[in-house]
Every structure is written in C-alpha cells, then in structure tokens.
Amino acid sequence: MTVAPYRPEPAHAVPPRRGGTLRVAAPTDAAPLDPSCAPASAAPFVRLHTRQLVTWQTARDVRDWQAVTPVPDLALDVPSTWNAGLGASHRSYVFHMRPGVRWDTPDRRPVTAYDVVRGFKRMCNPVRPSPSLAYFATTVRGMAGFATAWAAATTRRAADAATLAAYQNAHEIPGVFALDDETLVIELARPALDFVQMLALPAASAVPVEHDAFVPGSPEATAHLRVNGPYRVRRHRPGEWVELVRNPAWEPAVDPYRRAEADRVELRLSDGTGRADGPAGPAEVSAAPAVGGLPAAEPVDGGLGWVLDPYLVLNLRDPVWADLRVRQAAALAVDRTAVADLYRRHRPGVPVRVAGSLIPPGNAGYGTADPYPTPEGAGDPARARDLLASAGHADNPPLVLIHPHSGLGPEVAHACAAGLIRAGIPTRAVGLADAAYAEALRRPGTTGGWQLAVAARVPDWLEHNGRVFAQAMLQATPVPGGANHGGYASPEVDALIERALDAAEPWRADAAWQAAAERAVADVAVVPILHRAPVVTPRQPDRVDGLRPLPAQGYAVDLTAVRPEVDG
Amino acid sequence: MRVSVTDDPATTTTSRTGGPPAPADPLRTASFAELRSLFAMEPDAVHLNTGTIGVMPYEVLDVNDRVTREWNGGLRNVYPPGMYPEHRAAIGRAFGVDQDEMVICHNATEGVARVINGLDLHEGDEVVTTSHECYSVLSNFNLLRNRHRITLTVLTPPVGPDVTAEEIVDLFARAITPRTKVLAFAAVTLFTGTRMPVRQLCDLAQRHGLTTVVDGALLPGLFDTDLRALGPDFVTCSGSKFQCGPLGTGLLYVRNKVHPEHNPLPLPTFWPVISTWYPMMGAPPPRTTTRVESYNMGDYLQSAGSASIARGAALAKACELWDRIGRDRIERHAVALGDHTRARIAERFGVESLYSPLTDGRLTAPVVAFNPFPDPSDGWNITKFARLVDELENRHRIWTRWTEFDIAGSPHQHYAARICTHLYNTADEVDQAVDAIADLVRELS
Known part of the structure; x- marks a missing residue:
C-alpha cells in the first residue's frame, strides 16, 4: 500500500495571531501532570509545563531525522566527547545547565542541577514510581539500589509526603550528583546507546523542592505543581479537566524548542466514553487512545x-x-x-x-x-x-x-x-x-x-x-x-x-x-x-493551526505550538 | 630577542643514526636559554601545554610563509614537491627509517585514520586497545566495529606513581585471545602522560603474531626515537606538538620491510586508503619478506592529491632544527624538567596526587598529570579543573590543560591538571606554575 507523506504545514506569509484557548481531549490516565510518575505517553502534556535536560524538536516533515535526535533543553549541550561532556568509556555524562530558566515560584528561582537530581530521586518513589524507572534503574549507577532500598524502607514506615521527602533527602543515588548549581554529573553502570533519549522522558524532569510537600502523583501534587515550562496549572479537577495558563516566569529566549501560542490550554480528560467534548465545543486536538490510535489520522511514511x-x-x-x-x-x-x-x-x-x-x-x-x-x-x-x-x-x-x-x-x-x-x-x-x-x-x-x-x-x-x-x-x-x-x-x-x-x-x-x-x-x-504504522493528526486549518508532530513522542502534537482560532 | 642561527659549521658531531661525522653546528652546543630565543613565544607567557600544541621556531614560520608565496599562482607543477621525497628521506633518517616508510600527513588523526581503516580486518577479528587512547583512535576503531563488525576490547590501564611496565604488558597479555589481530596503544598517553612500554608491547604482539598500531602523537620532537627499533608496524605522529611544526602536519611510519632483529613478522596486509598513486588496475607486487622493499608504500600514502607544500617544508625545517640541536639533548632537557615537575608536584600535593608514573623510570615522560586538590572527590569534579586551568591562564598567563580519563575500578570519570615541559621551558617556569596552582587550589577548595 502506498502511503501519502504527511503534509508539512505551509509557512505563514504573515505572523499568525497568538492567544485563544486550546482544548485538548485526553484519556484520564494519559495526562498525569506530575512528571515523576508520568508515563512516556504523557510527554506531550508534561511538555506544556515541565522541561528536561534534553527534548525533541517538532518536525515539519516527519521524515526529518533531526526530529528523532534529542536536542538540549535544560542543558546547554547534549554531552559528547567533542564538548567534553562524555568520556571515552561513555559512562559519565556532564551537563551544564542552561542559564535563565526559572521556576514559577514567588522568587522565580533558577532551575539548578540539584533540581534534576531531585527529579531522578523522585522517579524512584515507592508510592507511585515512574513507569520509566526500569530504564533508568538498569542504566544509571546505583539507581536500582536506591529505588529498592527506598521501597523496602517504605514498607516499614508511613508513606506520607514528609516521610517520603525525608528519605529522599537523606539518601543519594551514587551515580547522579550536582557539582554546583550549574553542573550535573550522571554516571552509568554501563554505556547505553539510548541514554540521551531516555533523558527526554517526563521521568527525567527537574523537580523543585516545593514538590517535596506532596505525595508523587497525588491530586495535591498536580494542584500545586511548580513549573518551568510555558504553562502552569491554574485549576484542576481530578479525572475531569485541567486548565493551564501562561507561566509568567517562562522566558522564550531560553526555551528554544517550545512555543506558547495559546493563552490557555484546557485538558478535557475522558474515561473513554466520549465525555471529553464539553459544552464549550469540541476539542481541537485529541490524544491517542490506548488501543487503535487516532481516528481520521494520516499515516506516516517515514518507516520509523x-x-x-x-x-x-x-x-x-x-x-x-x-x-x-x-x-x-x-x-x-x-x-x-x-x-x-x-x-x-x-x-x-x-x-x-x-x-x-x-x-x-x-x-x-x-x-x-x-x-x-x-x-x-x-x-x-x-x-x-x-x-x-x-x-x-x-x-x-x-x-x-x-x-x-x-x-x-x-x-x-x-x-x-x-x-x-x-x-x-x-x-x-x-x-x-x-x-x-x-x-x-x-x-x-x-x-x-x-x-x-x-x-x-x-x-x-x-x-x-x-x-x-x-x-x-x-x-x-x-x-x-x-x-x-x-x-x-x-x-x-x-x-x-x-x-x-x-x-x-x-x-x-x-x-x-x-x-x-x-x-x-x-x-x-x-x-x-x-x-x-504511526499516524499524525491531520491539520484542521479552519479551527486550529500549528499542528506540529513530535515523532519521538509517538508523533503526538506539540501542544505548545498549536494556534487555536482567535476572534478578531 | 631573536637569535640568528646559521648553518656555518664550526665543529663536528655525529648523528644518532650513524653516518659520517656532521660539521659542527652552533645549535648543538647552544644553551637552552639561547635555544629558547629561536621560538616565537609570547613574552611573559609560560607555555606548559606542548602536548596540545607546540611553539614554532621563527625559522619554521619563515619557511612556511616563504614556500607558500613561492608556490602561489600555480605556474609550476605542484605535484612532484607534494611527494616530499627529500623531506621524507631526511625525516626518516632522524627516526631510523627509510623514505619508503615515512609519510608527511596532515596530523596524527589523519594518520591514524588512514592506518586503522587500511588494516585488513574482518568480522570477528579483535583489536585490543585502551580507554586512554586519543579519541581519534577509539572513534576510528568504532567505525571499523560498525563497518566490519570487529570486536574492540578496551582496557583501562593502571595509573599512578607506582605503575610498572610489567603491569601494563600483563594487562595486554591477558586480553589477547585467538581472535586478536591488532594491539593499539599510545607511545605516550595524552591523558596521564604514561610513556607506554612500546618495545615490550611490540615484543608481546610479535610473540602472538599481531599487528601493532602506535599512536605516537607525542613522540617526535620529544623522544629521540628509532621507530624501527621499537618494533611496531605503524606509528602515527603529530608534527605540531613536540616537533613544533605548523598546525596541520603529521608523520606516519609504515613498516615496509622486514628487519628480523626488530620485527620478524611478515608485513601485515595493508590497504593505503586515500592514495593517488595506488595502481588503478591490478595490484602492487607482494609485500617483501626481506630488508628490501618490494614497492614504496610511503609513496602510495603520500600521493593524496595536491599537498600543502609549505607546511611539509616547514615541518621538515622543524625536524632539521631538531637534528641540528640534537634530539638526544632535547629529550634529556625535557625529561629532566618533567622529573623536576613530578618532584615539585609530589612535594606540594603529595605523591598520591600523581596520575603519571613516577617510580618506574621506563614509563615517565615530561607530560605530568595530577590532581592537586586535597579532597579526593574533586578528582571527578570537572568544574574545578576547568576553573583551575582558566585561572592559570587568566591570572598568571600559564598555559596548561586538563584531561579526563577512566581509572580501573572507579565508577567516575577522573580529571587531571597536566603540565608538559619541552626544550623552551625552564625549571623556574615549572616552579611558578606549581606555586600558582597551589594558590588556586586553596582558593577553589
């Protein structure tokens, strides 16, 4: 069967208008916004508010191989032997943090290497461990031991936020440490051809100290998320909807790969029975269900x-x-x-x-x-x-x-x-x-x-x-x-x-x-x-523009780049 | 002050490689203080990073400039001089080999890439090398791993003051299997400044019938070396480090005849990739089994389109200057300064701060790597070493570098400060650097 290539979005002759509200229909389980326990399938949603050391760029043409290669996000560079971030044995990665990235805390505190260390620890939490934990635990030096020891300790203690934070902050993953605010070292138990790709997963997000006050994955954690991406959670009803608005602490100058086209993003969570299209009209973008992929989608012919x-x-x-x-x-x-x-x-x-x-x-x-x-x-x-x-x-x-x-x-x-x-x-x-x-x-x-x-x-x-x-x-x-x-x-x-x-x-x-x-x-x-075959959401130029797929995230749409229709 | 050095013979001397007594040369007896003035050094700067790039003598700069101008415009046939027949013969004599075994190439990386990719390796063949090799060695072997599905065994050699040659040779010996075809190692490792036991490793290789590839980037201009007597099959060298030629120059030794007293093995099958004069039909004659070459492998490798005639001439001039000064003198001076450096570092920071060998004199080189910080965990703190080197430059105009490498049994990537000494350095400069490092270490700790 011949597959038509995905049609690249045409270049705009005039700058498009920004603003409006983007409505996204998503399965309830696909959008846990706490990155520490979010699965890889939630990456397009986590991308709205949280950044990782590396990320992906969107592809105008899904056959573009550059879109499946990680690019630096919180890090200034992807470590390599050329930039002295990676030694000959490929077991030690040095990341230099991008300056100017800030949390949406009252003091707009910089995102530091210590926040990435905290993120690595938090993905091991025994209450709601990251679905990606096994990847890291079999790769990062000492991470499996850290996770199993924490789980063992938790069976003997309460699993409230304070207890979890106390354990987390009193123990270290031997292979993940900050040299200072700007420099992070991750040591591997063995070289991994795909380690940099793993770092683009939600689980590898930086996490601020404020998250220690909440049990990972809890509704309270989602309601009180501190963010460093373009959007932050304004309101949230567990299992039904999440409203995100612009994050005033986010600076596009230090985020090369995300945009913030819409003023608001509504995640309408569906339990699979079609409840996501609410009274305000149907969603402009839908996330793929667990089985079957998106209906009315266009197949990708890139072979990947x-x-x-x-x-x-x-x-x-x-x-x-x-x-x-x-x-x-x-x-x-x-x-x-x-x-x-x-x-x-x-x-x-x-x-x-x-x-x-x-x-x-x-x-x-x-x-x-x-x-x-x-x-x-x-x-x-x-x-x-x-x-x-x-x-x-x-x-x-x-x-x-x-x-x-x-x-x-x-x-x-x-x-x-x-x-x-x-x-x-x-x-x-x-x-x-x-x-x-x-x-x-x-x-x-x-x-x-x-x-x-x-x-x-x-x-x-x-x-x-x-x-x-x-x-x-x-x-x-x-x-x-x-x-x-x-x-x-x-x-x-x-x-x-x-x-x-x-x-x-x-x-x-x-x-x-x-x-x-x-x-x-x-x-x-x-x-x-x-x-x-993988599929991408077809463009709907009458209602929404800027639908750019992220091939490495299941060809999902980059929600930060979508431009909803703006009145006037 | 620039000293004019003439070729006027005054006394006689003998070359290391034999031959009739050469006329006396004032360079042969000039003091090292006088020799320092031959070099286009920045005033008030202390250059202790020759392992990265050396300082060109004024004469070398002049040759580079003059020959560039002479060949500008293309009114003469540029191809014959690009084969450098005389330069290769002269340089070959300085290193104990013949013109057909010596190639002037663009740098050590190009040389090693041509060697590694010219090896006759096939799926399942094994190469034994170390994690302390230059990345150009490891990346090219990885290319072969992907291209031909060879197996690459990467050893991490021991480091520190008490390392012995026997430990290193034993490490390689234990890694050899029936499928091993090549041993590849540096003559002097750039990360820890370990002068590898080249002759012993070549003996080991010869006992197992293996080809040897030696990264000799730090060899020429530092050690007075008879390449043939070392016994390897291939040695790739930089021309711009201790030999102080222009950037973009290198030397490549390819064993092209059999001298049983040095290496009795048959010549390995070798494919001279990047060649104009390799036959366009048919094949060269069989490789010789005697002391007489069956063809000029050097010419095959040297013929690679238009060449930088000026850079080749300038490198030849640098080599000529070294021969006139005396490579043995240069080695003694640099090595003595290296010993002084080690002693000062041991005195200031403790013997255990040394990553470079100390007690086994066969392994020492004037390339000294060490961790001056008192907290051992600073040994894997890249920011401290980067800051140390930056501040040495910015505050003191002392040029060194930091290196990174594995240590067997340690999960960390380790870092070191590295000091290289050469003929234009002095003990005072070393003392100045060590004092400045001690001050900075206090500040950074």
Missing part, C-alpha cells in the same frame, strides 16, 4: 516507529497459563486477520500488518519470525484445541479479557474473544474506563482477577530503541515500572536483555533484542496481533 497495536497480554501470575501448551493454544486461537479487517474499517488508510513478532518494523530489534503462524493469519482453532486437549485443559471458567473503553479496545477484545471461544477457550470481554484499565495493568494483583488484556505499545523514542519493547515488556526487574503487565519472567530472556544492554555496537544490541523478543513470543509471554 511502527506500533505494536494491538497485542494480548497474558497475566502469567494466573495458574491457567502455567502450561505452555495452553498459552500456545491462545496464540493460535486469535484471528489476527479479523482484527486487521476491523482496523481497516475503523482506521481507513492506516497500514497494518498481521504480526508474528513483538517488535514492529522501524524499531531496533525488529524481526519477522512468527513461531505460531496460522493460515492467512486467521487462527488455527483445530491445532489450538489439540494443544488444549494434550494439556488436559477443560471445563475452566471463562477467562476475563479486559480492555479499555476508548479507541478500538472493545472491538479488538470482542474479536479476540471470538477466536478464543472458537478454539475452546471460554472468554469474557470486560471493558474498563481508561484509568481503571491502566490501573489494572499497572497493579494486576490488587485490581481483581483478569487473565488477558488488550493492549498496545507505542515506542517511547525512535533511535536505538529495542529496550522500549523488549526490556519494558519482558524483563523481570527488581524495580517497578515498565510494561511487563503479565509478569513474564524468564532467565533466558533476561540474559538476552542484559546482553543487549551491554552491547556497545548497535547491530549486536539489535540482534540480542530480536532474540529476546523471539524467545518471549515463543514462550507466549504476549500474543502480538498487528503492527500498525
């Missing part, structure tokens, strides 16, 4: 960053999956072609491919091996039944297949359930509001029993990114976070992941990522269903 959308998570903590043959039966039962057909119906023009592998095209470690091929990808219920019979699997209660209400979650779940039932695996699809669904994946042990989940995985960055699939989804880490929702644990796969993380050569890392993914799919840790 395809998405695993959807796949099935097997909750391996449940004994029903103990026998490999039962898992194999599930893999053979799914009618991927049927799912592909429904994507083509609901997302016309967006290329999808039936997936046999975990890592999609355009990502490091992509491979085409499919350990469970079926005729036309339509499933093989007869083989599935044989496997179930040989495993002695019979007369079990229906499995619970959870899915989000939003996007194509319900359609995918019902298609998968039909295939499973056809193969002799009774299955019941259960829809959840987005926040509840996210919580069920994050904390499967405390949110009721489920055996299967419909999910999707968008890469958190695009270069050297094997870990965003294989590590996040498969590694049994001692720290929380990541996307290993099913609790998969395999020493063999973990060893392959370690090999990939240890590799200094991209090709060696890619081979190890691919091997890890293939091994896990053979184990049926998950069931890949489709690989989908």
Whole structure:
C-alpha cells in the first residue's frame, strides 16, 4: 500500500495571531501532570509545563531525522566527547545547565542541577514510581539500589509526603550528583546507546523542592505543581479537566524548542466514553487512545516507529497459563486477520500488518519470525484445541479479557474473544474506563482477577530503541515500572536483555533484542496481533493551526505550538 | 630577542643514526636559554601545554610563509614537491627509517585514520586497545566495529606513581585471545602522560603474531626515537606538538620491510586508503619478506592529491632544527624538567596526587598529570579543573590543560591538571606554575 507523506504545514506569509484557548481531549490516565510518575505517553502534556535536560524538536516533515535526535533543553549541550561532556568509556555524562530558566515560584528561582537530581530521586518513589524507572534503574549507577532500598524502607514506615521527602533527602543515588548549581554529573553502570533519549522522558524532569510537600502523583501534587515550562496549572479537577495558563516566569529566549501560542490550554480528560467534548465545543486536538490510535489520522511514511497495536497480554501470575501448551493454544486461537479487517474499517488508510513478532518494523530489534503462524493469519482453532486437549485443559471458567473503553479496545477484545471461544477457550470481554484499565495493568494483583488484556505499545523514542519493547515488556526487574503487565519472567530472556544492554555496537544490541523478543513470543509471554504504522493528526486549518508532530513522542502534537482560532 | 642561527659549521658531531661525522653546528652546543630565543613565544607567557600544541621556531614560520608565496599562482607543477621525497628521506633518517616508510600527513588523526581503516580486518577479528587512547583512535576503531563488525576490547590501564611496565604488558597479555589481530596503544598517553612500554608491547604482539598500531602523537620532537627499533608496524605522529611544526602536519611510519632483529613478522596486509598513486588496475607486487622493499608504500600514502607544500617544508625545517640541536639533548632537557615537575608536584600535593608514573623510570615522560586538590572527590569534579586551568591562564598567563580519563575500578570519570615541559621551558617556569596552582587550589577548595 502506498502511503501519502504527511503534509508539512505551509509557512505563514504573515505572523499568525497568538492567544485563544486550546482544548485538548485526553484519556484520564494519559495526562498525569506530575512528571515523576508520568508515563512516556504523557510527554506531550508534561511538555506544556515541565522541561528536561534534553527534548525533541517538532518536525515539519516527519521524515526529518533531526526530529528523532534529542536536542538540549535544560542543558546547554547534549554531552559528547567533542564538548567534553562524555568520556571515552561513555559512562559519565556532564551537563551544564542552561542559564535563565526559572521556576514559577514567588522568587522565580533558577532551575539548578540539584533540581534534576531531585527529579531522578523522585522517579524512584515507592508510592507511585515512574513507569520509566526500569530504564533508568538498569542504566544509571546505583539507581536500582536506591529505588529498592527506598521501597523496602517504605514498607516499614508511613508513606506520607514528609516521610517520603525525608528519605529522599537523606539518601543519594551514587551515580547522579550536582557539582554546583550549574553542573550535573550522571554516571552509568554501563554505556547505553539510548541514554540521551531516555533523558527526554517526563521521568527525567527537574523537580523543585516545593514538590517535596506532596505525595508523587497525588491530586495535591498536580494542584500545586511548580513549573518551568510555558504553562502552569491554574485549576484542576481530578479525572475531569485541567486548565493551564501562561507561566509568567517562562522566558522564550531560553526555551528554544517550545512555543506558547495559546493563552490557555484546557485538558478535557475522558474515561473513554466520549465525555471529553464539553459544552464549550469540541476539542481541537485529541490524544491517542490506548488501543487503535487516532481516528481520521494520516499515516506516516517515514518507516520509523511502527506500533505494536494491538497485542494480548497474558497475566502469567494466573495458574491457567502455567502450561505452555495452553498459552500456545491462545496464540493460535486469535484471528489476527479479523482484527486487521476491523482496523481497516475503523482506521481507513492506516497500514497494518498481521504480526508474528513483538517488535514492529522501524524499531531496533525488529524481526519477522512468527513461531505460531496460522493460515492467512486467521487462527488455527483445530491445532489450538489439540494443544488444549494434550494439556488436559477443560471445563475452566471463562477467562476475563479486559480492555479499555476508548479507541478500538472493545472491538479488538470482542474479536479476540471470538477466536478464543472458537478454539475452546471460554472468554469474557470486560471493558474498563481508561484509568481503571491502566490501573489494572499497572497493579494486576490488587485490581481483581483478569487473565488477558488488550493492549498496545507505542515506542517511547525512535533511535536505538529495542529496550522500549523488549526490556519494558519482558524483563523481570527488581524495580517497578515498565510494561511487563503479565509478569513474564524468564532467565533466558533476561540474559538476552542484559546482553543487549551491554552491547556497545548497535547491530549486536539489535540482534540480542530480536532474540529476546523471539524467545518471549515463543514462550507466549504476549500474543502480538498487528503492527500498525504511526499516524499524525491531520491539520484542521479552519479551527486550529500549528499542528506540529513530535515523532519521538509517538508523533503526538506539540501542544505548545498549536494556534487555536482567535476572534478578531 | 631573536637569535640568528646559521648553518656555518664550526665543529663536528655525529648523528644518532650513524653516518659520517656532521660539521659542527652552533645549535648543538647552544644553551637552552639561547635555544629558547629561536621560538616565537609570547613574552611573559609560560607555555606548559606542548602536548596540545607546540611553539614554532621563527625559522619554521619563515619557511612556511616563504614556500607558500613561492608556490602561489600555480605556474609550476605542484605535484612532484607534494611527494616530499627529500623531506621524507631526511625525516626518516632522524627516526631510523627509510623514505619508503615515512609519510608527511596532515596530523596524527589523519594518520591514524588512514592506518586503522587500511588494516585488513574482518568480522570477528579483535583489536585490543585502551580507554586512554586519543579519541581519534577509539572513534576510528568504532567505525571499523560498525563497518566490519570487529570486536574492540578496551582496557583501562593502571595509573599512578607506582605503575610498572610489567603491569601494563600483563594487562595486554591477558586480553589477547585467538581472535586478536591488532594491539593499539599510545607511545605516550595524552591523558596521564604514561610513556607506554612500546618495545615490550611490540615484543608481546610479535610473540602472538599481531599487528601493532602506535599512536605516537607525542613522540617526535620529544623522544629521540628509532621507530624501527621499537618494533611496531605503524606509528602515527603529530608534527605540531613536540616537533613544533605548523598546525596541520603529521608523520606516519609504515613498516615496509622486514628487519628480523626488530620485527620478524611478515608485513601485515595493508590497504593505503586515500592514495593517488595506488595502481588503478591490478595490484602492487607482494609485500617483501626481506630488508628490501618490494614497492614504496610511503609513496602510495603520500600521493593524496595536491599537498600543502609549505607546511611539509616547514615541518621538515622543524625536524632539521631538531637534528641540528640534537634530539638526544632535547629529550634529556625535557625529561629532566618533567622529573623536576613530578618532584615539585609530589612535594606540594603529595605523591598520591600523581596520575603519571613516577617510580618506574621506563614509563615517565615530561607530560605530568595530577590532581592537586586535597579532597579526593574533586578528582571527578570537572568544574574545578576547568576553573583551575582558566585561572592559570587568566591570572598568571600559564598555559596548561586538563584531561579526563577512566581509572580501573572507579565508577567516575577522573580529571587531571597536566603540565608538559619541552626544550623552551625552564625549571623556574615549572616552579611558578606549581606555586600558582597551589594558590588556586586553596582558593577553589
């Protein structure tokens, strides 16, 4: 299928008007504004108010490779051997802070290296650890130990803000320290080809001391956020909406990569049932749902960053999956072609491919091996039944297949359930509001029993990114976070992941990522269903302008650059 | 004051590389105070950073200027002089090698890139090197790693006053595997000023049938060196550091014949990348197995389009001046100053402040790296070292530099202040620098 390239936004002959209110529809779980616990998918929202050492620039043309390479944000430069920020071993990074960046505190205090150190510590908090923590904990020297020790200490104490802050401020991550206000050192346990990309994640944001007064991720933390980006939170109703207005302490002269076109930004949080379009009219921009991507979006033809959308998570903590043959039966039962057909119906023009592998095209470690091929990808219920019979699997209660209400979650779940039932695996699809669904994946042990989940995985960055699939989804880490929702644990796969993380050569890392993914799919840790091309929001020149995608953030729109219609 | 130095022979002397007695030369007996006036040095400035860039003698500047003007306009054939046949022969003699083994290139980085990319390496072949190499060495080997899928084993050599040559050789020996094809190391490391045991490492390599690539950026002009006798296959050198030639000059030694007493191994397969005169069809004859070359590898490498005739001539002039002064004298002077530097640093900041070797005289060079700060954690504080070097320049007009490197077993990137001494430096300058550093350390601590 030929994909039309994304149309670059035309240059304006006259400067566009600034101001107005930008309304953004977002899933409730996608926009936790506290950067310490925000997932990578929240990066476009966190970008409104908080900055990191490095960030991404928007792409007028999504095929522009410059847009997938981090650029300096709070840092003056991206450390390199050339600028003496990176030594020969690539294990020690020196960042010099950009002068003039300030918090919106009454004294407009400068953002310092110590604030970045605090951010690193806070992402390890045991109450609401960052979903990206596993990336950092396996990379930054001493960070895993810091996180596990904090978690262990917290089981013996209260987890109120004061107690958390006391622990945080009394302990250090050995590999993250400030030399002074302007200079930060981050030492790695081993060189990482993608470390700079990781630093653009929300988790790596600077955090001011004022945040110590609030439990990470709490409504109070969101209500009292101190910010250094173009906007600050003015009002906030948890789970419903957030109103952001211009941050008077923000200076565009010291923020090369963000704009502040709208006067106000309204985040209308939806639980997936379409509540986001309020009385003030529909939203100008929508965030992608967890499954299925945006409707009416334009596919990207750059070849980078395809998405695993959807796949099935097997909750391996449940004994029903103990026998490999039962898992194999599930893999053979799914009618991927049927799912592909429904994507083509609901997302016309967006290329999808039936997936046999975990890592999609355009990502490091992509491979085409499919350990469970079926005729036309339509499933093989007869083989599935044989496997179930040989495993002695019979007369079990229906499995619970959870899915989000939003996007194509319900359609995918019902298609998968039909295939499973056809193969002799009774299955019941259960829809959840987005926040509840996210919580069920994050904390499967405390949110009721489920055996299967419909999910999707968008890469958190695009270069050297094997870990965003294989590590996040498969590694049994001692720290929380990541996307290993099913609790998969395999020493063999973990060893392959370690090999990939240890590799200094991209090709060696890619081979190890691919091997890890293939091994896990053979184990049926998950069931890949489709690989989908990334998409971007099409321009809507009648209502809004300045829709510039951020390719490395799932091709999301840079909300700081959007120009809503301004009266007069 | 500028001293006029003539070629008028007055006495006789002998060259290190043999040959008939040369006519006496006043430079051979001039004091180092007198020799200092040969150099276009800034008045009241103390230049202790020759490891980065040396000071050109006035005569070298003059040659560079004169030859540039002579060849301006293109009325003569510029290609033959760009092969530098006489200069290469003369420079080769100074370093104990022949014209067909010596190349004048643009700098040590270009030389090392041409060597590394000319090696006949394939997927799975291993190269053993160190994390203390110049980045141009490591980046080019990484290029091969990406291009040919070689394996790069990067060792972190021991540092400090008590390091011995045997420790270093043993470290390399333990890293050699059946797949190892190349040992690559610096003659003098730029970060810690360790004079690597080149001959012993070449012996080790020869015992294992390995090719040796030596980054000799700090070698020429500092040490009186017989490259052939050291036993390596390749040595790449800077012309603008201790040799005090113009920026953008370098030397490249390529072993092109077999002298069994120095290196009995067959010549390695080598591809002279960047060459005009490498055959356009067919291939050169087989590489020699004797003391007589089968072809002029130096010419293949030297022929690289139009050359900077003036810079080559100026570098040759610098080398000629060194030969007249006496490379052995220069080495003794610089080394003595290096020893003085180490002693003063040990006295002021403690022996443990030295990253450079001290007790094993085989490893010492007049390139001295140290941490003058009393708090050990300042050893990984880049801002303090950067400030120290800046303030030495701004307040005292003393030019040094800071370096960064790994230390085995330490999780940190370490930093050092580095002092280099050369023929134009004095003990007073070293004392002045050490005193100024001590004052600044008190202020910065």
